[in-house]
Amino acid sequence: MTALPAALAPGSTIGILGGGQLGRMLAEAASTLGFDVAILEPQADCPASRVAAHHIQAAYDDIEGLKRLAALSDVVTTEFENVPASVVAVLEAEGVRVAPNGRALATAQDRVDEKTFLNSVGATTVDFAKVDDLNDLTAAIEKLGLPALLKTRREGYDGKGQVWIKDAADAESALDAIGHKPAILEARAAFTQELSVIAARGVDGTVAVYPLGQNTHENGILRTTIAPAQVDPATQSRAIEIATAILNGLDYVGVIGVELFDLGGSLLVNEIAPRVHNTGHWTQDGCGCDQFEQQIRAIAGWPLGSTKAHARIEMTNLLGDEIDGWHAMASDPDTHLHFYGKREARAGRKMAHINKVLERL
Structure with a gap:
């Protein structure tokens, strides 16, 4: 059995990938518990930078920036899910623990993988179909019925990267609307x-x-x-x-x-x-x-x-x-x-x- 990591004492440093509002509120919470915070964020003067002990201004996949973050931190976490999952391996190779793990990030970053995983653990989702091109979308519409929601498989938030399809004749224009990116079609949920x-x-x-x-x-x-x-x-x-x-x-x-x-x-x-x-x-x-x-x-x-x-x-x-x-x-x-x-x-x-x-x- 793998030994559990020892609890971090106050005075340790929490690393955060991302410096937006969630990173800011995480840094504030960490400070209350006596931790220092180091953030890696490409944007200068980001919200979290003004409440953190360290701001490494670098891209999320910048190797040197990641090494600096690892050297400063006793554990690293993320404030948003679209940090490249490959970054976790880089940090772990530098000897720092990352939580949540790379598998969780990778699963949440792809909507087909995400729904497949959810169903595998008994968490039911709407019916869905993978869409790579117009032929896939036509078949998915026939299988799931309309209206249905077309989403990009990766990225997209706050309503971005998605479009409702109400008529099969609108399939091609829906793909145009999401830039013909790899996608998922989701059946409509009649929720209350x-x-x-x-x-x-x-x-x-x-x-x-x-x-x-x-x-x-x-x-x-x-x-x-x-x-x-x-x-x-x-x-x-x-x-x-x-x-x-x-x-x-x-x-x-x-x-x-x-x-x-x-x-x-x-x-x-x-x-x-x-x-x-x-x-x-x-x-x-x-x-x-x-x-x-x-x-x-x-x-x-x-x-x-x-x-x-x-x-x-x-x-x-x-x-x-x-x-x-x-x-x-x-x-x-x-x-x-x-x-x-x-x-x-x-x-x-x-x-x-x-x-x-x-x-x-």
Whole structure:
């Protein structure tokens, strides 16, 4: 049996690939627990750079930059899933542990591989088909029916890289819309609501799962999460089973976000995110141990924190110039502001989020 890594003591350094808002909030959580943070991020003056001890400005696949990160860090994690999975092997060759592992990153980076894995561990998804060309798409439409959602297999987020097909005659134009990239066609899910579950797994295999969140999207971008969601105990229990199966199946260490479709009695997995997740921001003001502290605890080999909710929270993303209303929001004692430190407010850009306390539990 492989020995478990020793828990990192305060004063150790956490490495983070990525310097956006998630990296910033991870760095803040790490600082609270007494850790230093080193980030690798190609963008100068990124949000995380202003709260981290070290900023290595380099591309994610820059070998020298990765070696510098490995030399500084006692463990390395990622703030987003599109860091090349090959980077993990480079870091591990330098003798630093990476969590979550390369398999988790690679699985989440390809939507066909992701759904294939999910089904293999008993986490049901919509029916799907691999699409490489127009012939594949025509056959997939015949198999799955319409409407159906065409997505690029890799990358794409917040509604990007996807298009609904409602008529078979639109197949070729749909491929044009996604740049004829390798794709997946997904059958439509007749869901009653969109849910998500945030869960964590420690180095010893311990699993901790937060209450479900209920999500609302606008134009492909998450708008609000209300959590704990008002669902029956069976739905919460099924979500715990799904999250645990995914975490154990990937031998995962860290926090994961699992997006779910509620079909009114059963759950389908939409996708997984091998990182802290936008739908878990509510935990910052709704739980004693939020998802960011939980991530640091997990990868550092500490005991996982409590996932019990002490308040029901409505999290709202603030996009673009919506942050200009900060003064009025700050005047509400039940509203907690979390700003990302981005210099430029652009339309549709996530600039901050607020957590409004709806109820004390």
